[in-house]
Amino acid sequence: MIRSDVLKTLIPLISDELVVTNIGLPSQEMHLLDDQPTNFYMLGTMGLASSIGLGLAMAQPKKVIAIDGDGSVLMNLGTLPTIANNQVPNFILLIIDNGSYGSTGDQTTYAGMRTSLADVARACGCDHVVECAAEDTAAAVEAALAAEQTTVIVSKCESGNIKVPVIELDPVMIKERFMASVAE
Amino acid sequence: MSVNDVIMDAMIENNVGFVTTVPCKQLAGVIEKIEQSDKMIHVPSNREDEGMGLCAGAFMGGRRPAIIMQNTAIGVTINSLATLIQYYRIPLPMLISYRGEIGEPVACQVEMAVHTKALLDQLCIPTYHFHKEEDADELPAILNHAYMARKPVAVLMDASFWKGY
Numbered sequence: 001m002i003r004s005d006v007l008k009t010l011i012p013l014i015s016d017e018l019v020v021t022n023i024g025l026p027s028q029e030m031h032l033l034d035d036q037p038t039n040f041y042m043l044g045t046m047g048l049a050s051s052i053g054l055g056l057a058m059a060q061p062k063k064v065i066a067i068d069g070d071g072s073v074l075m076n077l078g079t080l081p082t083i084a085n086n087q088v089p090n091f092i093l094l095i096i097d098n099g100s101y102g103s104t105g106d107q108t109t110y111a112g113m114r115t116s117l118a119d120v121a122r123a124c125g126c127d128h129v130v131e132c133a134a135e136d137t138a139a140a141v142e143a144a145l146a147a148e149q150t151t152v153i154v155s156k157c158e159s160g161n162i163k164v165p166v167i168e169l170d171p172v173m174i175k176e177r178f179m180a181s182v183a184e
Numbered sequence: 185m186s187v188n189d190v191i192m193d194a195m196i197e198n199n200v201g202f203v204t205t206v207p208c209k210q211l212a213g214v215i216e217k218i219e220q221s222d223k224m225i226h227v228p229s230n231r232e233d234e235g236m237g238l239c240a241g242a243f244m245g246g247r248r249p250a251i252i253m254q255n256t257a258i259g260v261t262i263n264s265l266a267t268l269i270q271y272y273r274i275p276l277p278m279l280i281s282y283r284g285e286i287g288e289p290v291a292c293q294v295e296m297a298v299h300t301k302a303l304l305d306q307l308c309i310p311t312y313h314f315h316k317e318e319d320a321d322e323l324p325a326i327l328n329h330a331y332m333a334r335k336p337v338a339v340l341m342d343a344s345f346w347k348g349y
């Protein structure tokens with residue numbers, strides 16, 4: 001399974017949840033597969049999906065799922081101690097770990113080599129870290145949504161991309177409709 | 185009233201509900217007050233771009249954010265300012281200790297001080313420079329201005345303002 005296959009399995013679970021999606025293909029794939037006002041698409045700023053998700057979860061009580069990538073988490077590795085030391089009951093960080101920089105030509109990341117992001121998250125102090133195979137991701141997300149705790153899920157999937165169009169939505173529109181969903 | 189109290193009162197008056205900080209010796213007193221306050225969530229961040237992500241999320245969650253950092257952070261956060269805070273029109277007051285100005289004991293701090301205003305100017309970020317204690321009286325209006333305009337706004341507070349180190 002590649003990332004877009006994993007995302008497809010999640011849609012029935014997360015369609016109505018607040019979702020922050022990472023720059024590039026993850027946002028574009030979610031936009032293509034299931035565009036929702038409850039999706040916040042990052043159009044730039046690689047690395048900050050988990051930070052945006054955590055800030056959102058801390059500011060209000062609804063569940064928040066940040067869908068991040070291994071390359072982006074590696075770029076903002078400081079996010080993991082911040083998550084570990086500010087654990088809230090409504091935050092899920094889902095790292096789709098395909099071991100590569102998918103949006104830039106599938107170059108291998110260090111997570112695709114010797115570095116285990118699940119082990120890094122645990123070492124940072126995250127109490128609930130789940131590493132799973134791609135096909136078990138939906139079950140892990142379902143369990144995390146049912147639990148009242150910060151959960152970090154590392155979904156190990158294959159590298160590869162489907163062809164998707166860029167997102168042409170205006171960023172302010174993405175934000176405004178997302179904020180309206182948050183406030184509902 | 186101490187400048188720390190003036191800054192704190194300005195934030196409370198403007199209903200600031202989420203503050204992320206990367207520390208500076210000059211800002212230590214304010215950060216301590218923020219940590220103790222029950223009116224705002226305080227999240228120390230490891231880098232200032234991470235902090236801007238946290239602030240963007242908190243804003244979309246209904247809380248007025250602010251970030252406290254050193255001016256060296258302007259070098260770290262240009263991409264986050266342009267592609268997240270400005271692109272999505274998220275208000276973000278940046279309360280910045282302006283290291284490297286007159287009275288600075290660490291020569292290396294001057295190297296970013298000389299770029300600070302030029303970078304902020306290049307980014308078209310409204311910038312206010314606090315040099316004397318009474319300059320802080322304008323802070324409530326500056327914070328209000330940032331939230332009204334939905335823009336990042338920089339407040340540079342130099343060593344003279346803090347009365348040394």
